[in-house]
Amino acid sequence: MAGKEAVVIGATGLVGRQLIRLMIKDDRYEKIIIVSRRPHEIKDPKLVELIVKDFDKLKDYQSKLNAHDFYCALGTTRKKAGSKEAFLKVDVEYPMEFANIAKSQPNFKQLLVVTAVGANSSSPLFYNKAKGELEDRLQGLNLNALKIFQPSLLLGNRKETRFLEEVAKILSSVASFFTIASKKRVGAIRDVEVAKAMLEVAKKEEPDFQRFKPGHMVEIAYSK
Numbered sequence: 001m002a003g004k005e006a007v008v009i010g011a012t013g014l015v016g017r018q019l020i021r022l023m024i025k026d027d028r029y030e031k032i033i034i035v036s037r038r039p040h041e042i043k044d045p046k047l048v049e050l051i052v053k054d055f056d057k058l059k060d061y062q063s064k065l066n067a068h069d070f071y072c073a074l075g076t077t078r079k080k081a082g083s084k085e086a087f088l089k090v091d092v093e094y095p096m097e098f099a100n101i102a103k104s105q106p107n108f109k110q111l112l113v114v115t116a117v118g119a120n121s122s123s124p125l126f127y128n129k130a131k132g133e134l135e136d137r138l139q140g141l142n143l144n145a146l147k148i149f150q151p152s153l154l155l156g157n158r159k160e161t162r163f164l165e166e167v168a169k170i171l172s173s174v175a176s177f178f179t180i181a182s183k184k185r186v187g188a189i190r191d192v193e194v195a196k197a198m199l200e201v202a203k204k205e206e207p208d209f210q211r212f213k214p215g216h217m218v219e220i221a222y223s224k
Contacts, residue, residue: 004028005107007065009035009098010073014156015114018195019071020047026199033067035098055094062101069202070102072113084126092134099138109205110145112198113138117150117214139209147201148211149194156191189214196221 006023010016011034023032024044033048034040035058040049052061072095081087095113102111119131135148197217201210212220 002028003030004069005031005033005067006069006071007033007035007067007102008071008073009094010071010075010114011036011040012038013073013075014154014191015151015194015198016071016073017042018156018192019073019198022192022195022199028203029069031067033065035061035065055089055097058094058097059101062104065101066105066107068107068109070098070108070111071198071202072098072111074098075114075116078126088130091130092137095134096137099141099143103141103143108144110147110202111138111143112147112149112202114149114151114194114198117152119150135211143209145205145207146209147198148209149198149217150211150213151189151194151217152214153188154191154194155188189217193218193221 006029008016008019008023011020020032020034020040020042023029024042024046029046031048032046033050035050035052037051037053037055039051040047050061050064052058074090074095076087076090078084078087081090099111099113102108113134115131115135116127118125118128119135120128121132121136123129123132138146138148194217197212197220200220200223201212
């Protein structure tokens with residue numbers, strides 16, 4: 001279906017930036033609304049930037065967010081957020097507000113959300129528990145089409161450096177070298193692979209709920 005419109009929140013992050021780059025080249029989309037606190041680095045006639053300084057007031061912009069496909073790639077870390085409460089706002093509350101806005105739109109068809117592998121609302125680990133709670137609450141909305149993508153360690157060019165992640169990237173890349181021919185990834189997935197998988201899944205426009213883990217996403221990304 002050509003002439004579609006999409007909304008992307010979290011477009012300045014790893015997966016979000018790749019999504020925007022790929023969507024600009026995708027003939028299906030004629031308009032892409034970027035919801036962001038600051039201007040995006042990519043400029044294109046397809047892009048419509050909606051600058052929202054305070055995501056606590058996201059609902060105030062609801063009338064400007066009518067589209068077919070809604071992509072959520074929001075995410076942060078406890079260190080960057082500053083507290084557990086602030087982290088939960090970015091990784092749980094804002095995605096839920098975005099999902100509710102999507103559900104209310106007359107043209108809404110599907111919601112595609114990035115969470116994390118290991119997401120489990122019963123997990124003793126704070127991060128996994130938060131991601132699991134988000135998934136549970138999203139499923140509770142009973143959307144006609146909800147697609148959840150669970151990347152493991154994300155490989156990509158971050159603007160900030162996280163020492164432990166950089167070490168893990170090196171180890172994961174070494175492991176990946178031995179399995180690259182089969183398009184399998186050990187312990188990590190590239191940001192562009194997640195973005196490609198999201199777009200390929202969106203293209204199918206299948207109803208109901210689906211969850212995609214790293215290996216499955218890599219297979220989809222290289223399915224062409």
